[in-house]
Amino acid sequence: xxxxxxxxxxxxxxxxxxxxxxxxxxxxxxxxxxxxxxxxxxxxxxxxxxxxxxxxxxxxxxxxxxxxxxxxxxxxxxxxxxxxxxxxxxxxxxxxxxxxxxxxxxxxxxxxxxxxxxxxxxxxxxxxxxxxxxxxxxxxxxxxxxxxxxxxxxxxxxxxxxxxxxxxxxxxxxxxxxxxxxxxxxxxxxxxxxxxxxxxxxxxxxxxxxxxxxxxxxxxxxxxxxxxxxxxxxxxxxxxxxxxxxxxxxxxxxxxxxxxxxxxxxxxxxxxxxxxxxxxxxxxxxxxxxxxxxxxxxxxxxxxxxxxxxxxxxxxxxxxxxxxxxxxxxxxxxxxxxxxxxxxxxxxxx
Ligand SMILES: NC(=O)c1ccc[n+]([C@@H]2O[C@H](COP(=O)([O-])OP(=O)(O)OC[C@H]3O[C@@H](n4cnc5c(N)ncnc54)[C@H](OP(=O)(O)O)[C@@H]3O)[C@@H](O)[C@H]2O)c1
Numbered sequence: 306x307x308x309x310x311x312x313x314x315x316x317x318x319x320x321x322x323x324x325x326x327x328x329x330x331x332x333x334x335x336x337x338x339x340x341x342x343x344x345x346x347x348x349x350x351x352x353x354x355x356x357x358x359x360x361x362x363x364x365x366x367x368x369x370x371x372x373x374x375x376x377x378x379x380x381x382x383x384x385x386x387x388x389x390x391x392x393x394x395x396x397x398x399x400x401x402x403x404x405x406x407x408x409x410x411x412x413x414x415x416x417x418x419x420x421x422x423x424x425x426x427x428x429x430x431x432x433x434x435x436x437x438x439x440x441x442x443x444x445x446x447x448x449x450x451x452x453x454x455x456x457x458x459x460x461x462x463x464x465x466x467x468x469x470x471x472x473x474x475x476x477x478x479x480x481x482x483x484x485x486x487x488x489x490x491x492x493x494x495x496x497x498x499x500x501x502x503x504x505x506x507x508x509x510x511x512x513x514x515x516x517x518x519x520x521x522x523x524x525x526x527x528x529x530x531x532x533x534x535x536x537x538x539x540x541x542x543x544x545x546x547x548x549x550x551x552x553x554x555x556x557x558x559x560x561x562x563x564x565x566x567x568x569x570x571x572x573x574x575x576x577x578x579x580x581x582x583x584x585x586x587x588x589x590x591x592x593x594x595x596x597x598x599x600x601x602x603x604x605x606x607x608x609x610x611x612x613x614x615x616x617x618x619x620x621x622x623x624x625x626x627x628x629x630x631x632x633x634x635x636x637x638x639x640x641x642x643x644x645x646x647x648x649x650x651x652x653x654x655x
Contacts, residue, residue, distance in 0.1 A: 309641045310337035310377060312402075314369045314393060315384030317341040319491045320407050322353065323630035324382055329359040331648030334637060336361035338377045340369040369393060375400030380637050383407060384629070386494075391429040394453060398432070403640050404453045405633045411436035411455035412523050422519050438527065439636040440465060441645050442580060448639045456636060459628025460486050460520040460542060463551045465527045466583060466603045467620025470576035472531040476569060477557035477616055479528065482538040486553040487545045489594070492624045507546045518542050549625050550594030555618040562614035569609045569616060577605075581646055582627070592621040599623055599654040601631045601646075623653075 311328060315321040316339040328336045336349075339361070344352050350362030367373070371393065374381055380403040383390040387408040394404045394411070413419045416427040427433075437444055437451040440462065448454055457465070464484050471477045493501045500506075500513075521540045529536045559569075570588060577583040582601045586592060592604035600623060608617040622628050631649055638647045 306333045308333050308335050309379045309637075310335055311637065312338035312340070312374050312378035312381035313384060314340040314381065315407070316349070316366060317344050317352070317495065318384055319495045319625055320629040321382075321384040322495075323625040324384060324633065325349065325353060325356060325361060327626070327630055327634055327648060329356060329361055330651075331634065333641070333643055333647055334380075334634065336364060338374060338381075339364050339366050341366050342368055371396035371400060375402050378402055380405065380640060382633055382637070384633075387423055388425050391427065391432070394432060395429050398452055403451075403637075405439065405456055405636050405640070406436075406453070407456045407629055407633060409455075409458065409519065409523065411453060412438060412457060412461075413526060418522050418526075422517070422522050439632060440527075441632070441635045441639060442466065442583065443469070443527075445639055445645065448636050449642070451640060454633075454636045454640065456629065456633045458520045458523055459488065459492055459551055459622070459624035460484075460518075460540070460553070461523045461527065462628050462632060463553045463603065463620050463622045464524050464540070464555065466622070467553055467555050467605055467618045468528060468557075469531065470573040470605075471557065471616060471618060472528065473576055474572040476560060476564065476572060478560055479532045479534075479536045479538075479557075481556075481558035482528065482536070483556045484524065484538065484540045484553055485543075485556070486541070486551060487543040488551045488624055489547040489549040490544060491549045492551070492628075493544070506544060510543065510545055512541055512543045514542050547594065549598065549623055551622050551624045551628060552592070552594055553618075553620045555620065556615050557618075559609070559614050559616050562611065564609060564616075566607075566609040570607050573605060573607050592619050594621055594623070595655050596653050597621055597623050597627070599626050600651055601627045601635065601649050602653065603627060
């Protein structure tokens with residue numbers, strides 16, 4: 306199998322760490338460059354002892370240099386904060402390197418919406434038209450031709466995959482969508498911050514980011530595209546005391562209140578038939594985050610509530626794998642002409 310050289314900027318973060326873990330077992334994407342400002346000079350296996358004896362562990366961590374990246378890499382993952390990634394993407398693309406950006410910098414098609422929700426100017430608006438939103442189930446063909454992929458946010462991935470079949474089959478009133486989502490603490494990143502200290506997170510449960518969490522316009526953008534018109538929805542994230550995983554409970558009013566539970570579930574099953582990663586659970590079964598841990602699976606349950614006329618969709622992913630690193634690798638696979646599942650066929654680490 307032909308191999309491709311991968312660069313990773315943001316190796317010290319949680320998403321970068323997950324990329325390094327997954328690439329250690331990938332047959333065709335080989336880590337060729339790992340960047341961090343804080344840990345430059347260390348050997349990767351020294352910084353991440355869990356990688357010792359695995360491919361990539363002998364790489365020396367370096368400070369990001371776009372010219373060096375163009376020499377060393379075919380494709381670069383930018384696993385850095387929003388606002389930082391766009392400045393890195395420009396010279397990489399000029400140097401002929403493909404880019405998968407983990408941040409929100411290229412997810413929102415309208416730069417004014419970006420500036421309104423991220424509170425800083427977009428400095429690479431000329432690239433927005435070529436950026437492809439990286440959910441392989443929705444945009445595989447465009448991702449395969451792309452030089453720049455905007456890897457989606459973790460909550461948006463979980464929400465959009467949960468809603469996709471209901472929207473595509475016209476089951477729900479789009480304006481009635483309410484997304485009540487919970488994330489493990491790794492979703493907040495690895496930087497030291499008081500709200501994510503052990504004693505602030507363990508043995509408690511809280512909402513945050515209301516009513517303007519930054520993933521709201523991203524979910525609305527994709528739901529609007531699926532609905533064929535502008536949609537506003539409610540999105541409330543919560544932090545739960547677990548390391549990883551996202552659980553979205555999504556409520557929406559049924560267009561046909563007499564839709565039966567079997568009809569609703571059949572719509573989901575036929576939409577996702579043949580898809581390797583979306584698992585529509587048997588009737589009566591409800592998903593759990595541990596059953597998708599470390600994988601690309603999205604487990605979905607559909608509950609029809611005839612008493613309220615609502616459809617309830619339960620959608621569960623692993624935020625670090627399907628919500629970040631794994632999805633980025635699936636996108637890179639497509640960008641390199643590899644089968645989308647290459648290196649990603651692993652069972653959950655229950
Ligand atoms: N965590 C998740 O579940 C998740 C899910 C989906 C998407 N994402 C997105 O993925 C990206 C990384 O997230 P994360 O959770 O891994 O964050 P993180 O744990 O806070 O790590 C951020 C990484 O970015 C690097 N970095 C920070 N500022 C930088 C700068 N100005 N220049 C160069 N490098 C810089 C840091 O490296 P040094 O400080 O060592 O240089 C670190 O490796 C973010 O855009 C995030 O929104 C995260």
